Amino acid sequence: MKKIACLSLLLSAVSCSVMALPAWVSSVEADNPQLIFGVASGSTVEQAKRNALLDIAGKFNHQVEEQLSQLVRQQDGINSQALKLETHTLIKPVDLSHYQFDQIEQEGDLFWARAALERAPFAQQQKLRWQTKDAQLRPLLKPYSAEQWSLKETIYYPSVVAAMQQQWSTIQQLSVLDSPPPVSEIKRYMAYQNDLANSERLAVVQLYAQAADEVLALVKETLSAQQLRSIEVAKQAQSGISLEQQFDCVQDSREAYLCELHLNVVSLDQGQVLGQANYFAKGRDYRSEQNARQKALTSLKLNWQRLSLSQWLNIDTPINL
Numbered sequence: 001m002k003k004i005a006c007l008s009l010l011l012s013a014v015s016c017s018v019m020a021l022p023a024w025v026s027s028v029e030a031d032n033p034q035l036i037f038g039v040a041s042g043s044t045v046e047q048a049k050r051n052a053l054l055d056i057a058g059k060f061n062h063q064v065e066e067q068l069s070q071l072v073r074q075q076d077g078i079n080s081q082a083l084k085l086e087t088h089t090l091i092k093p094v095d096l097s098h099y100q101f102d103q104i105e106q107e108g109d110l111f112w113a114r115a116a117l118e119r120a121p122f123a124q125q126q127k128l129r130w131q132t133k134d135a136q137l138r139p140l141l142k143p144y145s146a147e148q149w150s151l152k153e154t155i156y157y158p159s160v161v162a163a164m165q166q167q168w169s170t171i172q173q174l175s176v177l178d179s180p181p182p183v184s185e186i187k188r189y190m191a192y193q194n195d196l197a198n199s200e201r202l203a204v205v206q207l208y209a210q211a212a213d214e215v216l217a218l219v220k221e222t223l224s225a226q227q228l229r230s231i232e233v234a235k236q237a238q239s240g241i242s243l244e245q246q247f248d249c250v251q252d253s254r255e256a257y258l259c260e261l262h263l264n265v266v267s268l269d270q271g272q273v274l275g276q277a278n279y280f281a282k283g284r285d286y287r288s289e290q291n292a293r294q295k296a297l298t299s300l301k302l303n304w305q306r307l308s309l310s311q312w313l314n315i316d317t318p319i320n321l
Helices: 004-019 045-073 081-088 119-145 150-174 181-200 214-223 289-304 308-311
Strands: 035-042 097-106 112-116 202-208 228-234 242-252 257-269 274-287
Touching: 035 045, 045 097, 045 112, 045 150, 045 308, 081 202, 097 228, 112 119, 112 150, 119 202, 150 257, 150 274, 202 214, 214 242, 214 257, 214 289, 242 289, 257 289, 274 289
Parallel strands: 202 228, 202 242
Antiparallel strands: 035 112, 097 112, 242 257, 257 274
């Protein structure tokens, strides 16, 4: 009986320890038109703070689809079923700003933190970010309605799509913050996304090549891997990619074949130089010069596989993401 009583007291003590919460956690303050609160615990102060921001982010992610859908459904001509597929976002703690931790307390082994985010300044910052990027995007989006893209539009395409996705996420954040852009702007972005997602009008890439067949074949393979659908070899390239190579092979003092490849890649759009990249690779083989050449090409191929099209051509993307 004594053992049972002791066990009961022990369980009671453990239960009290587990359930002990700071008073401000037990009665969480509701969000209001000025502030959004996030409350969480962690084994360290920093972890508790991060989790409190995750709590705020989670509120955005939970509310965004419902609020944006309601906003857009007020307008005629919107397919709500298609809209449901598009209204999703993932707001991360790093996206948040204009917050402070107004409560931090340790209770037992846990730290508790409360973050309070100010709606109005955060909404203003997000709206300014959206407007700034929109000004960058507008002139870039126009050519994508054409039947045939230029090389420039093809190269810029991944960064334009990424910027569009970020803009769409920002629009959704603003809808939760009771500060949405006009519905006409939301519909415009929905149309942009649809056009970009369904478009396959990639540029015909012309290669002006002063290069060996094996080098040209590697370049074609690299461009095809970047989803460039049609590649033509031309005598001159006002719009395309110009290649110039120097492939030198010698035998060294140990009678091994040593081949060095220098390749200059210049991208042109209507005679305008978009970018220029220089590549160097070498191969060494005791059996044959051909093997040494192939090793140099393999080295180049492995390097290129890690690069995006804009990186391969050494072209700065037009949008600062």
